[in-house]
Amino acid sequence: MKKLSKLHSRTAWRFISPTLIVLAAVVAFPLLFSFVVSFFRYTFITPKFDVFAGFDNYLFSFKDQYFWNSFKVTLIFVALVVPLEFLVGYGIALLLSRDIKFKTVFYFILTMPMVMSPVAVGLIWKMLLHPDLGIVNYLLQKMGFGYVNWFGDPRWALLAIVLIDIWQQVSFMILILLAGLTSLSKEPFESAKIDGAGPLQTLLYITTPMMLPVITVALLMRVIIAFKTYDLVYIITSGGPGVSTDIISYYIYRTTFMGLDLSQASAISFLLFVLTMAIVVVLFHQITKEKRR
Amino acid sequence: MTNAASRKIADLGTYLVLIAFSLAILLPILWTFRVSMLPEVEAYTIPPKLFSGFGFENYRALLVDMNFLFFLKNSLIISFLATLVSVPLSTMGGFAFARYGVGGNLLKFAVLGTQMLPGIILVLPIFVVFNSLRLTDSFLGLTIAYMTFNIPFLVWMLIGFFEGIPRELEEAAALDGLSPMKAFFKIIVPVATPGILAAAVLSFIFCWNEFLFALILSGGETTTVPVRLAAMKTKQGILIARLSAGVILAISPMVVISPFVKKYLISGLTLGSVK
């Protein structure tokens, strides 16, 4: 480990202070407020700190079968979208970094879904996947595949949400990973070519290890955002059919604005926070362990 | 097989895959465009009569009746302002973390941790504070809020990019007598430009699409595109054709940004490397 000289350490703090000040000023108070609220009975009907609840709000969640269902649905959702979006995104970014024509056109098209508001994306896909009047089912039936009850069948609904999310978010992966690929220095590739390395070897032993920092960030960001997803569920399925798409963020939304129970919602949010942080830290260490080898 | 032949096959494969994915992305968007040109009653007609009733009525209703340009302007201003401030701050912050490990892993994860709570929980306290500081329904308020949400992600993103830049560059700069600040601005930043640009684009997009805080913190003067588009989902039915027109209009900034981004991100130039 390099020892920081005094000069450098001062620079470092100067560089990070503006960021820390902004974050502290805006987010610190709400975070603290929410944390404190989770230990009382603070609702929109009685917005007071009169009744201390200790860990009751947290324990209540554990006794609620629908909380566990949301937990399960969320894990499945994240476990599906993040790896799939990464693999597809990485593949496309690699292809786009090759020496081919029409890059601008491909890039333009592939990054369009990112600029579409998630609410609008939800409504449009709801239209496309309308079971009886949507174009997708119409084409599927014409091609002989039969009718898919996209949002009415519990077995399909979560998958539909996953697919729509991938459709929209893969461009995010492409953006970051392509930027990473472009900023890699050329030398290692030139030496590899001279040494006669094939494309697969280059990919595995040169490109990917060099891309590890960027890949790590892309995955971590995607995991965090995936845990907070609720727009698509809010717009399209409202957690249904049944409870098959009742993702945890939507559960929290309902607790807040229908249950009017900010305390309960805060407690669940902090449980989510702990889970997300745990996964992020573990993921981070797993990947950087590879790097340190 | 000769090298040239296998090159050709690899290129062909590349084009096929890229075309396939581009179609997968493009077709729904083209369909959205089609719906935007139809009268509301034809939007769901099955079997679809592809171009029947094509007209600009929905765009007219959006731009003239609903004054849609006003919302586009608001979204543009806020996204632009927030990005303008977030990117420099994040770049410096990311560098401090990447190079100096300032605050160790704890501070790094604490910064990221601020984003692990769903917005729904933070919205009320933030609203109450902003409201008493008269920051609601103001561009300043939304800009500050958006900065706060973008910076942790951008910082981490740029950490990734900075870690990929060889330290030899700064060591060379130090040998040349440059102070760390100067080395940063003159040597590091140019090399990290693809990453910084990607961060800027990402920041812009986060702001452009953000819904919850725009809904709660904005008012009549600062309503953004996502909020206005969502309002087309009424209890009486969704004006899908008009919404589609709104979506097509809302993609327009991408048209403007893309050529600019292309220059730095995909022309294949590496801006600077170890000599």
Next chain:
Amino acid sequence: MKRSTKSAAVARVALLALAALSLALAGCAKGGGSKKATELNLLMEDVPETHIIAKLLPEFEKATGIKVNFEIVQYGDMHSKLITQFMSAQSKYDVIEVDNYWAGEFPAANWLYPLTDYLKKDKFDTSVYVPQMLDMVGYYPVNAPKRALYMLPMYNYTMALIYRTDLLNDAGLQKKYKEKFNAELKVPETLEDYVRICSFMQQNTKVAGSAMQAGRGDPVVMEWTNYLFGLGGEYYDENWASRINDERSLKAVQLYRDNLVHGAPKGAASYNLDDSLRVMSAGDAFSMITYNWMLAQLEDPAKSKVVGKVAIAPMPGAQSLAGGWGWGIAKNTPYKDDAWRFIKWVESFDVAKRRALDGGAPTRSDVLRDADVLAKYPYYALVEQILTKSKPVPEFQFSAQMVESVGRELSLIMAENKDPKTALDLAASDLAELAKKAGLSK
């Protein structure tokens, strides 16, 4: 050196924020007198009624000098946005558009200012309103002897049955129906009749029987409640004991499910209002249980392909689901007097009549029976009947949560085949919890 200045800065900011918050929350306590307004702000939903009123606003401005601003958001988001305003020292929105789901929540949480004094002072006659409308979005608590009026009804979306006249009057179908069931094919009077007609239509024509909306949440609850009320069932009894799992509810569930399986489009389990309306407007369903003014939409060539082929009838059975919006005054607005001025104006007979003529959905008998209005919309006589035969879901602090619980269980029954008794029992215990939490039951 750097560290201490940094932490001092952070501390200062934190103190400022805390001070701001305490100020804000403290300000919630006092309402204060009324100031003179130059502008009034309202949060509205993007529906035709809003635009109809918007067109008339310049007249209000001319008469009073007050400019009225409409801010338009989506239904679900209105609730969130209003709550944040109510929790602040001063609400930005002066006149509040209140949906009947919130008509219990808002007064119970003390967010609305009662209209009693204003009504007395201006001798505003509330008897012109259909009484069921006032119960739906007016009085709180609805059934208590001591109740106050917090809102005036704005427009209604009470539900009824809309059906295809061409199919019902088709000679061939009538013959077939008579042969099969030994009964006339006519507008159904009981729910069992309705379900039977729907499956008949689905089997003997190319269209679905009923464009149902069984999507989780609002859609399924709104539609199913018509079945429940049609059988004389209810959510709670007078003592706020939950009745959602008694025999009438179970029967309503069974009938609803029958219809969903045999009389509705295949995708109906996920439909919301928009989805089913699309099916109905495309001519792909025989009937739809929906808002009474959907008839006007279905008669609009710009939106429907079944123009001239639809009619409206009261929901078969005892009662249908009442719904609607009302005008209220935010407790924490400084412009209460002027807020009342707006409400008085927009609910004056003259303005209410013009709104109705322009396509609005009236809530008052005087407008519904007006000769000009009836000339333009002859079926409004029927609508008044429908309004009197309706009742809303129970309105209290947790109506929204109640709808959510019932909606979740109904969706589980319909889409995941959960046992109805188990599901309704769970809903009933949720509802009992909510009534207890609201202090309405022991």
